[in-house]
Structure formats: C-alpha cells, structure tokens
Amino acid sequence: MKNTKSSGSVLSKIFSLRNIAVTFLVVYFAVFLAYPIFKAFAGSLHDWNPLVGTYEWVGLANFAQILTDKLFWTSMLNTAIFAGVSTFFRIVLGLALALLLSSKIVKCKDSLRGLFYMPTITPLVAVSFVWMWMFDPQFGMIDRVTGLNINWLHDTKWAMPAIIIMTIWKDFGYATVLYLAGIMNLPRDVYEAASIDGANGVQTFFKITLPLLKSSTLFIVITSLISYLQAYVQFLVMTEGGPGTSTYTISYLIFDQAFQKYNFGVASAQAVVLFLFTGVLTLIMFKVSGDTDLS
Template sequence: MVILGVFFLLPVIAALFLSLTDYDLYALADIHNLRFIALNNYIELLHRPLFWSALGHTLYFVAVGVPLSMLVSLGAALLLNSPLARCKPFFRTALFAPVVTTVVAVAVVWRYLFNTKYGLINVALSWVGIHPVDWLGDPHWAMPAIILFAVWKNFGYNMIIFLAGLQAIPVELYEAARIDGASFWQQFRHITLPMLGPTLLMVGILTVSGYFQLFAEPYVMTEGGPLESTTSVLYMMYDEGFKWWNMGSASAIAFLLFIIMFVVTVLMLRLGRRGEEA
C-alpha cells in the first residue's frame, strides 16, 4: 500500500492539482508564478479544435484497430488450438514475439516497409499493377498504416489470452456437437463464442484501454503528421507538457482522456452483463 501510495496515488493527486493551475515554464522557474485557475484548462481544451481533432483520430484508431486486433488474435488462437496444427510452441512464440519487441525498433523497420519508393509493400502492390502509395505522407493513408502496424505489434498478447480461454472449453461439448452433425461454424457460434464471453469482454476492455493511449506509433513513424492527421490525444498531451511546457494543460488532457476511457469501459461492462443475462 505504501508503494502504491507513493508511486501511483500521490502522482495522480499531484497531476489533478496541476490540471487546476497554469503551471508552465515560468512557474517551473519560479513557483511564485503559479496560479490557481480552477477549470479554465478544461474549458480551453474543449474550445480548441486541435483537441477535438486529436480525439477524433484516437476514436478512429480505437474503432478500427480494436475489432481488427481482436479478430486477428482470435483467428490466430483458433489456428493454434486446432488439433491439425503442428509445431505449436514455435508458432506461439513467433506470433507473440512482436509484443515483447521494442516499439521504436520495429516502428523504424515498418517505416522502411511503408517507404514510397523502396518499401516492400509498394513493391508488392506494383506486381499487381497498383501505383505506389505514400503511406506515411498522405493524410488519408497515414492512420490506416499505423493501425496495420499496431495490430501486428499487439495481437499476440490477446492471442495468448484467447488461447487460454479456448483450452478451458470442455472438449466434450465439441464432441457432442459433432455427433449431432454440427458444422464448424455452428460449433463456433453456439459453443466457442458463448464460452469465450467473459474472455472476449476482458480482452476488449484491455485492448480499448491500450489503444486509447496511442502515442509511440505516430511519434516514431509520422511525428503526428502529415497535417496532424495522426495526432492522438496522448500525443497532444506530450506536446503540451514536454514541447511547450504547459504542464497544467497537459494534466487536464490526461484527465479528460481518463474520463473518456472510464465511460467507455463502464458501457462495455454494462453491455457485457446484458449479453450474459440474455
């Protein structure tokens, strides 16, 4: 409790206090310049177009990336759990490896893959007659490129959780379904999905929470561009706090993001409970 209080609770309380002040570079030089401004930071943020733009980019990333990541994770888990699969430990380790790899290192590699002239992705597209795409330089393609990278980077973590959930489903249920003539899709729909309900809810909440905190990918690959098309809420918080030294405004962004994540999590929990009751 002491460790949690010192390294978690106190910093959170301090950040909440900072969000109610105009703490910036001048206050950092002389604490007497610090002023208590109540909710002015929050009000100003809600009137800034950049904040709403960053929030829109973040919601787009979450809305597209979370379902795609969960779909890929579940598909990989089903393949690994299949009795026909071979070398399961090898593939389980290989698919999980991106999760424990440094984001900056793999992001640099993916920047070369997305290179307009020499990237392997555009080379592959040229083989089927598609002109090169400026993946990281076009505002329309920059965020989809980051989503693709993020899904590849993170799906292995959810895959391991799904795999554990699949292995906990009694084999007798599938045997009984096969005897009754159920197809693979019918088994998946009436046995696998219902039995994975709690796991799906937990993975969904964890993935949504992680994807709302989008920062490292655009920071390394696009630096928030082009034309701020990949600037997320967390990236904006970084700029406010460590580029412009507006610590009060940065803290306010952090707590607004926390409120949004809290509301989304509560809604997901309620929907999950309604699904269980139904």
C-alpha cells in the first residue's frame, strides 16, 4: 500500500510539473510571439507614432506607401543578394570543411571543429567592430595582406561584398558542425557497395553523399535564409546602410523607420511584408525539396 501511495504521489508531482511547464510555454509564446505578431499586423494598418501618442486607422495606406517606395525595393534587392550569396557560400564552405574534417588525413579534428565553430558563438557586434578595423584602408589587415587599395566600407561597389565576407566567415562553422553530424550518421554499407561497384570519389559524392545529406542541407538553407533576411546588426555597426543606400536591407530599413524616425506604422507594414515573404519562401523550399506535402 505504501508503494502504491508513493507511486501515485510521484506521478501527481510529475503531472503537476508538466502542467506548470506547459502553462509557462503557452504564456511565453503568447507574450513573446503571438502578441508581437498581432501588434505588428494591427500597427501596419495605423498611423502609429508612440512619441506623440498617434495611433490612427489608415487601412492599407502604409502598404501602398512602401510598395511605391524605391528605397523599399532597393532594400529588398540588397537583402536577396546578401541572403542568397551568404547562404550559398555558407553551405559550400561548411560542406567542404565537414568532408575534410571527416576524412582520415586530418589530425586534431576536435580542436579544428572548435576553432571553426568559435566565430559562430562570438557576439556579432564584436565581430563587426573587428572586421571594420580589418577593412580599414589605412591600417586594416585586408588591404595590407592582399596589396589592394580599396576603401571597402565606404565604396558603393565593395561595401556589400565586405559585409558578406564577414558574415560568411562568422557563420560557416554552423554549417560545418551540422554537416559533420550528418556525415557521421551516413550508412557505411552504401559506401562499401559503391566501392565494390567501382565508383570513384566524385561519383560517390554526387550520387550518395550529397543526396543523403539532403535533409541537413534543407535545414541549413531554411535557417540561414530566415536569419539573413532579418539581418541588420552588421549593417548598423559597419555601414549604417551606406554609402548611400548600397547596404540598406529590409530589416535595417524597418529598424530605421521604427527607431530612428518613429514611424511604427510604416515599419510594421514592412515587417509584415518581410514576414509573408519569409513564410512563402520557406514553403517553396519545402515544396521543392519534396520533404513535405503541401497540397
């Protein structure tokens, strides 16, 4: 009887803790996810300036304004270029290094894995300041090592490539670790069968390794695109959107409208467009990959 009572007491405590955890998660997502999304959608339909207490209904006027704004479309194009190029090289470098680290010719693998992943966990603001120094045309290491004479962050042709280079350097370790985990879990018998059939290294990579890493690649692509579509910290720190509007991205434009000009209505409309664009892009990625049924 004592064992039965003690077991019932333990179970009741477990269920009580589970209910508390579920309640906490519901409240957390309601406060920090659902409410901000609702507020952004509602704010996009209003002339909203918290400094002067303005919150007046304007309907779709904010959307009409941003869709006819040249700077908005410039920012969208810059965002697409930044996200696409950064994601592509993140995947290429991450996969190449993962294959190298998983091979038998490389020693000290654990140390190299930590070294490559270290930039990923380094604060972005700190990394941005370091790379600002490296890109400096007078005493920066980039121009000194390469022998170039480029004013990277103040040249409209080089500012965006400079930020992309910094972003790739910081983030490729994330892809490397994920690909390494995927490679370590690949079935060995498939490679043995390919070797018996006479497949060379290139054929094995494109016919076996790459297809088997499809889920890892999809995950990296989706998380990278979502992250890069929202990127603004490196642009704020390194160029403040300049020179001119050459490094304006949609997230930086939202930040500028909301916290520089306090035009929260227009900023909310831009955020809604970004939200919808990101959602549609994610669905397209799943559809193209064939990993889920969206019909």
